[in-house]
Amino acid sequence: MNTQISATWYRGGTSKCWFFDAAAVEASGHDVSTVLASAFGASDARQIDGVGGATSTTSKAAVITPTPGADADLTYLFAQVGIGDGRVEYGSNCGNCASAVGLYALQSGIVAPTGDVTDVRMFNENSDTTLVARVQTPGGEVLFTGEETIPGHQAPGVRVDLGFERPSGRSTGRLLPTGNALDELADDSGLLMRATLIDAGAPACLIPAADLGLTATELPVEFAASVPELKRWQRLAALAMGLATPEDPISDAIPKVGVVGAPRDYVALDGTEIAASDYDIAVRMVSMHAPHPAIGITSAVAVAAAGGVEGSTVARILPAWDGNARERTIRLGTPVGVIETAITLDEHGDAALVSTKRVARRIAAATIDLALA
């Protein structure tokens, strides 16, 4: 039997993602995992009999359900499709794909453009959170090509700012779990370390680079030597933030941990020279046991949100915030280059939306032949 299903292929940042309409998956008579594994040729490590690209960043999909009239414009389920084992995993979300979902919503007509930018509200089923994709629609026009780029890839696309709504306190219930803008962590030997412990996007521990003898403009290979010490402070931060008790096993992922520093000239991983004037704060984050080559989107949210907390390790570096301004752009100097984030405050001064700049582009619209029995 020849089973076909429509799908659309997008690049979001440095990932490629296939989007499926949930109704089309339903109509196929097969469950989501069966459809995706077949479409991608997932059982083969080369994905040679399907649309998958056989790498983690090219074996991604989202199943999208328009929800007109609801709080969000659509809901979507992100899927990491197996490479060589036919399994499909739903345990994570992907910021790159999410930004492309926003563009898809406009290009497919789920959302109509509203002006120079159009907000697409997207409920992500994996993380149980609502994201906002602010898509460039100049003069109300839906774009199919764009000239914007982000660090990490030279190909241009349509600008999509991917925002987290009310990112504060999602893990601990409070933006500042310790109640302090600046904490002093103490290890067993009595050594002290200043840090801002913040819960926005993800729980994060942000340490002044200078306190570790760093500048936060190091290349990952240089930053690596400081990772073991940062892993120790990460553990103490987890305890201080109430994310773990002393009896719990050590988490490599929570909280995010890294260092921040004042802008200074540095060289990005691809050799690009970044001037101090090109950005607002230097950041070097740890990913598991190694330097992060860029910055994760949730860590970017934490840094941006900390920028709004007076006295934090981040706010001490940034220029003072105009008290009347509701929106602020913070440019993060990362190993791959400058990543733009924006924070919008509500009337109480709380972060209503924290977003990072992305680009997306449709690659193809397709009818896929599924190899199903």
Added chain:
Amino acid sequence: MNTQISATWYRGGTSKCWFFDAAAVEASGHDVSTVLASAFGASDARQIDGVGGATSTTSKAAVITPTPGADADLTYLFAQVGIGDGRVEYGSNCGNCASAVGLYALQSGIVAPTGDVTDVRMFNENSDTTLVARVQTPGGEVLFTGEETIPGHQAPGVRVDLGFERPSGRSTGRLLPTGNALDELADDSGLLMRATLIDAGAPACLIPAADLGLTATELPVEFAASVPELKRWQRLAALAMGLATPEDPISDAIPKVGVVGAPRDYVALDGTEIAASDYDIAVRMVSMHAPHPAIGITSAVAVAAAGGVEGSTVARILPAWDGNARERTIRLGTPVGVIETAITLDEHGDAALVSTKRVARRIAAATIDLALA
């Protein structure tokens, strides 16, 4: 500007190929290389902004022109699209893609089915040769799924036998350039080696495995030790066949060189046990300076054609050919498993068609967004 172009994605054997209609490329207003490089995202080593798969077997395309009423049903130009440099090369053909072009011709309506099998005649512009794809069309039905497999990949597809028409003498003008079914090569020290020197598909030098102390059922890792000696006989064969003069630089590719042996049980690269009764002749070929992991399609043609030459190193192994039979199947025992070839003789006993079994499947039909200025 948003430029779109229709294309269809096929798996042919162990490759993925994108097919474009020549008229659609023409209509785009851009040259073929520009369209393909853009569609594939070729300038990037990850091909992240296009439909390419960033490996040599997934960065292939063909531009197809239907030619109804002509000797061939269609002509096509094969393209190997660059990975990281934006170049597109046209110096070779690809048997895997060619078999898929045959299936495409039926699925797209270029050729109508004629019975249980349908022959598609295809002129390949790269090699200036006509290939014949014999596509399974049981009861005149165009298939979109199939249950056939070939060694090297477990995914099933529609059977397509890819044939070379009149493959004899294309390089030297004669099937047997020396005029002999069996030659004896002599090196400077007077050492002798028996070989069949044949020109069919490609010029080839086929040596009895036993004369080298081999069986032709070795794994590539075992066969590797004999490669240096085979390279010496390859050079002498090139001289004997008139493919080179002593002053010419040594070619690593011409003629193809390898050993043949009688069937015996062996174990394929993936661990499959192949019984002597599963095949007709064992073959181990050299690819440049290393054992070939399977067998190239032109080498398979040479072995099959040699099977029709009485007294050749191949015919001495095969059972006698029924003098009245015009068609014969020869199963080649290769490192990846058994590859089926077939040879059809004309009324003079010359090879009219030599084919190998392939499988193909359509993966998707798409409209690609080109990122063109």
